[in-house]
Amino acid sequence: GQQVMQIPQYQHVQEGEDFTTYCNSSTTLSNIQWYKQRPGGHPVFLIQLVKSGEVKKQKRLTFQFGEAKKNSSLHITATQTTDVGTYFCAGQPSFGAGTTVTVRA
Amino acid sequence: SAVISQKPSRDICQRGTSLTIQCQVDSQVTMMFWYRQQPGQSLTLIATANQGSEATYESGFVIDKFPISRPNLTFSTLTVSNMSPEDSSIYLCSVETSGAYEQYFGPGTRLTVT
Numbered sequence: 110g111q112q113v114m115q116i117p118q119y120q121h122v123q124e125g126e127d128f129t130t131y132c133n134s135s136t137t138l139s140n141i142q143w144y145k146q147r148p149g150g151h152p153v154f155l156i157q158l159v160k161s162g163e164v165k166k167q168k169r170l171t172f173q174f175g176e177a178k179k180n181s182s183l184h185i186t187a188t189q190t191t192d193v194g195t196y197f198c199a200g201q202p203s204f205g206a207g208t209t210v211t212v213r214a
Numbered sequence: 215s216a217v218i219s220q221k222p223s224r225d226i227c228q229r230g231t232s233l234t235i236q237c238q239v240d241s242q243v244t245m246m247f248w249y250r251q252q253p254g255q256s257l258t259l260i261a262t263a264n265q266g267s268e269a270t271y272e273s274g275f276v277i278d279k280f281p282i283s284r285p286n287l288t289f290s291t292l293t294v295s296n297m298s299p300e301d302s303s304i305y306l307c308s309v310e311t312s313g314a315y316e317q318y319f320g321p322g323t324r325l326t327v328t
Contacts, residue, residue: 151320152308197256202247202259204258206256209254
C-alpha cells in the first residue's frame with residue numbers, strides 16, 4: 110500500500126535559522142497536504158499541493174511538490190518560537206511520521 | 215473550514231469496558247474520518263464514516279472492535295469495544311470539506327485504559 114516517509118524525525122533549530130523537512134511517497138500522489146500540530150493540540154491544515162512542481166508560500170513557509178509527484182518539502186525561513194510543533198505531510202490516507210521541531214532561543 | 219467538537223475530551227476506563235466517542239460538525243460534510251494517535255506518533259486512519267452505510271475500515275481495524283455510526287451529515291460516533299491498555303491513545307475525528315482533500319480535525323479524545 111501507499112506509504113509516506115518523512116525526514117528528519119526531529120529538527121532542533123536555532124531561532125532565526127532556516128530548515129527543511131522532506132516527504133517521500135512510494136507511489137505517485139494525486140495531491141499532498143501539510144499539517145501542523147502544536148504540543149497538546151490537534152493537527153491543523155496548512156496547505157494542499159496538487160500540481161507537479163507546484164510551489165506555494167505562506168509567509169515564511171515554502172511548500173513544494175516534486176515534478177514526479179512522489180515527494181514534497183516544507184522549508185521554513187528565519188525560524189521563530191511560534192514554529193514549534195510537529196509538521197506532518199499526508200498523501201491520503203497515509204500520514205508521514207512527522208518532523209518535530211524545537212527552537213533554541 | 216469546519217468547526218468540530220468531540221466528547222468526551224478525555225476518559226479513564228477499565229479493561230473490558232467500551233467507550234463511545236462523539237464527533238459533531240457545525241456544517242454538513244460528506245467525508246468523516248476516525249484516526250488514532252499514540253503520544254509522540256503519527257496519525258493512523260481507523261476508518262471512514264459513511265453516511266447511510268457501513269464504515270470503511272483500514273487494514274488492522276475491524277468493525278467488532280471499533281463500531282462506527284454516521285446517522286447524518288454532521289455527526290458520527292466511534293466506539294472502542296472491550297478495551298485493553300493497548301487501546302490507550304488519542305482518538306481524533308476529522309472531516310473533509312466538499313471538493314477538497316484538506317481535513318479539519320476535532321480536538322481529540324484522550325483515552326486511558328487501566
